[in-house]
Amino acid sequence: MITIQxxxxxxxNDFTKAGEVSSNIKKIMKQVGVKPEIIRRVSVAAYETEMNxxxxxxGGTIEFMITPEYIKLVACDxxxxxxxxxxxxxxxxxxxxxxxRELGFGAGMGLPNIKRCSDExxxxxxxxxxxxxxxxxxxxx
Amino acid sequence: MxxxxxxxxxDVKLLSGKDGLNKKISGFYIGDMLSWVMAKAEEGQAWxxxxxxxxxxxxxxxxxxxxxxxxxxxxxxxxxxxxxEEEGIPILQTxxxxxxxxxxxxxxxxxx
Numbered sequence: 001m002i003t004i005q006x007x008x009x010x011x012x013n014d015f016t017k018a019g020e021v022s023s024n025i026k027k028i029m030k031q032v033g034v035k036p037e038i039i040r041r042v043s044v045a046a047y048e049t050e051m052n053x054x055x056x057x058x059g060g061t062i063e064f065m066i067t068p069e070y071i072k073l074v075a076c077d078x079x080x081x082x083x084x085x086x087x088x089x090x091x092x093x094x095x096x097x098x099x100x101r102e103l104g105f106g107a108g109m110g111l112p113n114i115k116r117c118s119d120e121x122x123x124x125x126x127x128x129x130x131x132x133x134x135x136x137x138x139x140x141x
Numbered sequence: 142m143x144x145x146x147x148x149x150x151x152d153v154k155l156l157s158g159k160d161g162l163n164k165k166i167s168g169f170y171i172g173d174m175l176s177w178v179m180a181k182a183e184e185g186q187a188w189x190x191x192x193x194x195x196x197x198x199x200x201x202x203x204x205x206x207x208x209x210x211x212x213x214x215x216x217x218x219x220x221x222x223x224x225x226e227e228e229g230i231p232i233l234q235t236x237x238x239x240x241x242x243x244x245x246x247x248x249x250x251x252x253x
Contacts, residue, residue: 015194015195015196016195016220018195018196018199019195019196019198019199019200019202019203022199022203023199023202023203023228026202026203036184036205040184040203040204040205043202043203043204044179044180044203044204046203047179047199047200047203048176048179051196103175103192103194103196104173104174104175104190104192104194104196104197105174105175105176105196106174107174107175107176107177108176109174109176109177109179109180110176113176113179113180116180
């Protein structure tokens with residue numbers, strides 16, 4: 001398997017495109033023959049990450065990389081940042097506005113889902129600046 | 142059992158995604174909170190929901206579910222139908238509530 005790298009721009013409040021980046025990532029993984037169990041974990045994490053940028057940020061980017069050893073997702077947005085990361089990581093805690101909740105979001109499961117799906121998870125956020133997520137999924141068994 | 146066979150067993154309409162009618166059904170899942178469904182729904186399950194915005198198709202694609210069953214005739218956005226057609230995820234619709242769909246599903250043998 002060769003190394004593949006993609007970079008995607010994700011816009012604020014872009015609900016109608018929702019899932020486009022993660023769909024694309026999923027298709028690439030299928031094409032290069034990533035194991036189904038890993039495809040699912042990366043897809044769920046990618047979708048939650050994409051929706052977090054759409055719902056909560058001013059916009060950002062998702063970078064995706066596949067190597068023979070691992071798959072990596074790096075998401076970075078332009079703010080506003082997370083006030084309390086510990087709370088944001090708690091299952092059931094959500095700051096999603098009402099209009100977004102009506103679409104079925106705001107279960108407070110996004111970040112916990114992302115963490116559960118990834119083998120390595122790191123989050124860095126500065127209020128009124130940015131949030132950065134780095135996710136690694138191991139390929140070798 | 143395939144989605145097409147389920148369609149014949151339940152009183153439901155096919156709205157979109159006919160390319161996915163041959164998908165095998167492994168079970169059923171009910172839920173309206175998308176992240177919750179993302180975390181819990183399993184590959185091949187038929188997903189019963191009243192959510193109809195375009196994101197249900199994305200959740201369907203990411204979780205590899207077999208089809209989406211819209212309960213209580215909730216109106217489905219045209220964008221959702223278009224996306225489901227592109228992705229080959231069947232969207233079925235019925236006037237029954239999620240509870241009554243579940244009762245009917247419990248009486249069909251998905252392993253046949």
